Amino acid sequence: MSIDIDTARRVAHLARIAVKEQDLPALAGELSGILSFMEQLNEVDVTGIEPMTSVTPMRLKRREDVVTDGGQPEKVLSNAPDAREGFFAVPKVME
Amino acid sequence: MTALNQLTIAEARDALRKGDTTSLALTEACLAAIEGAGALNAFVHHTPEIAREQAKAADARLAAGDAPAMCGIPLGIKDLFCTKGVPSQAASNILKGFRPEYESTVTSQLFGAGAVMLGKLNMDEFAMGSSNESSCYGNAVNPWRRGNDTAELTPGGSSGGSAAAVAADLCLAATGTDTGGSIRQPAAFTGIVGIKPTYGRVSRWGIVAFASSLDQAGPMTKTVRDAAIMLGAMAGPDAKDSTCSDLPVPDFEAALTGDIRGKKIGIPREYRMDGMPAEIEKLWSDGAAMLKDAGAEIVDISLPHTKYALPAYYVVAPAEASSNLARYDGVRYGHRAKLGQGDGITEMYEKTRAEGFGKEVQRRVMVGTYVLSAGFYDAYYNRARKVRALIKRDFELAFEAGIDSILTPATPSSAFGLGEMADADPVAMYLNDVFTVTVNLAGLPGIAVPTGLDGRGLPLGLQLIGRPWEEGDLLNHAYVLERATGFVSKPAKWW
Numbered sequence: 270m271s272i273d274i275d276t277a278r279r280v281a282h283l284a285r286i287a288v289k290e291q292d293l294p295a296l297a298g299e300l301s302g303i304l305s306f307m308e309q310l311n312e313v314d315v316t317g318i319e320p321m322t323s324v325t326p327m328r329l330k331r332r333e334d335v336v337t338d339g340g341q342p343e344k345v346l347s348n349a350p351d352a353r354e355g356f357f358a359v360p361k362v363m364e
Numbered sequence: 365m366t367a368l369n370q371l372t373i374a375e376a377r378d379a380l381r382k383g384d385t386t387s388l389a390l391t392e393a394c395l396a397a398i399e400g401a402g403a404l405n406a407f408v409h410h411t412p413e414i415a416r417e418q419a420k421a422a423d424a425r426l427a428a429g430d431a432p433a434m435c436g437i438p439l440g441i442k443d444l445f446c447t448k449g450v451p452s453q454a455a456s457n458i459l460k461g462f463r464p465e466y467e468s469t470v471t472s473q474l475f476g477a478g479a480v481m482l483g484k485l486n487m488d489e490f491a492m493g494s495s496n497e498s499s500c501y502g503n504a505v506n507p508w509r510r511g512n513d514t515a516e517l518t519p520g521g522s523s524g525g526s527a528a529a530v531a532a533d534l535c536l537a538a539t540g541t542d543t544g545g546s547i548r549q550p551a552a553f554t555g556i557v558g559i560k561p562t563y564g565r566v567s568r569w570g571i572v573a574f575a576s577s578l579d580q581a582g583p584m585t586k587t588v589r590d591a592a593i594m595l596g597a598m599a600g601p602d603a604k605d606s607t608c609s610d611l612p613v614p615d616f617e618a619a620l621t622g623d624i625r626g627k628k629i630g631i632p633r634e635y636r637m638d639g640m641p642a643e644i645e646k647l648w649s650d651g652a653a654m655l656k657d658a659g660a661e662i663v664d665i666s667l668p669h670t671k672y673a674l675p676a677y678y679v680v681a682p683a684e685a686s687s688n689l690a691r692y693d694g695v696r697y698g699h700r701a702k703l704g705q706g707d708g709i710t711e712m713y714e715k716t717r718a719e720g721f722g723k724e725v726q727r728r729v730m731v732g733t734y735v736l737s738a739g740f741y742d743a744y745y746n747r748a749r750k751v752r753a754l755i756k757r758d759f760e761l762a763f764e765a766g767i768d769s770i771l772t773p774a775t776p777s778s779a780f781g782l783g784e785m786a787d788a789d790p791v792a793m794y795l796n797d798v799f800t801v802t803v804n805l806a807g808l809p810g811i812a813v814p815t816g817l818d819g820r821g822l823p824l825g826l827q828l829i830g831r832p833w834e835e836g837d838l839l840n841h842a843y844v845l846e847r848a849t850g851f852v853s854k855p856a857k858w859w
Contacts, residue, residue, distance in 0.1 A: 284733040287714035306791045307675045320749030324807030325564050330606045344465040350700035
């Protein structure tokens, strides 16, 4: 499967990574190369095989539905690039 | 007289308990070695104050008696582990300045056992790489060289700083993490021991996530015995990681009996790759012969889906990475791009991630995004997960047939030169993981043991793969191999 420039642009946007227009052809080429390597998987007969969901057969643990942590907004915000009045601050989201 | 920083964990433990040395003396010896090893670029954040404080506390505990095995042992910690108040940035610019408010379960357990942290170790960005060349800190350098050739070699990756630091005696041991071979390949490239435990043996809590269904932390040490000791301190149930097993942790060191008589060791024919260097071929057959001499039965086995492990891995791992790395958005921690007039939140995300992530990370996030996108999910991601189930089944059939462990080469070559792969296809670099990824896909324990030198004087290693949860047995097989090969070579100091 070959990736064209439009697909590369779309994937970059979905991944929320800014890619300059002039860099898109090289990116499309790299992605195509990697995906063609993956094409080998089409040789495998996977009829009737369930996709693996857990590598070790274990039941997902349950616990009491109670608060185990919290009440430390300063610590939660301490690494934020921009925090104000107890909140993470971001650029305007809605017009 | 062996210098204090050259001791193994076991030697240091015994010396500490006898009162022949102190943790502070061990720690000072390591700090001095680190000071003189800037050329290796292994330690990227130095924490001498924390180290000295922990060493003094360990000495007090030792004096009081009843100190655990890891008490007072100076370690290096891979930058992927969150360490409270200490930079933990997964070798990425996007986490620049991040100082966690909490401690990872692994480091918390190690410190609880009295271990000492010397600093944080270099690695590939977000553990994505096989050469430590994708680090925001620059390359870590292998202490080994090709004879008198001064060309700098890779220590492997992603735990390249850990491998270089242990091989150069900058610390007694180090933590590593392994998603596709990131403990075992660098261990093999630097002549040390590295074990990736069974998936779920060690808590992943507080370790920056790459691919959550594959990631597992483990020790990187100078000997198999040290790996057994340190793994015991790292492993165990953890309520904070729901994939971490509740199984009790056995005494791994006690499993090192040196007796493997009657054990069946499988040699998988699919690991004999076309164009495999003769040296690797010989290393492998010599290893099998030594295990046979020790009383094991060598059995040819087939793991028919081996050739599909690498492509399946390079679908599953980037898919999980694209999801895990979505959190780096410039809002909660780390880097945020400077925004232009009129830039909204989407521009903030896109510019922040373009500036903060390096090339290889961007590439994998985009591959992952693509294979998970509508219309391709079934063709790539679900197909890869089905192939993964078949790869695991291959191993299960071998173990059901009575195989106790499987012997393979650890890497397809010895350490290559830094920069040598710069112009290569990304897929060429991925081939480094060809012998190790199967183990992550199947969730099994795997260990790399140094067993020889190549014609240029560089270390080569073999890998042993064990049954799930049987790390003790696996370590014992590795212990026999280690003793039989008698590998004691160290790099000549040039740094």
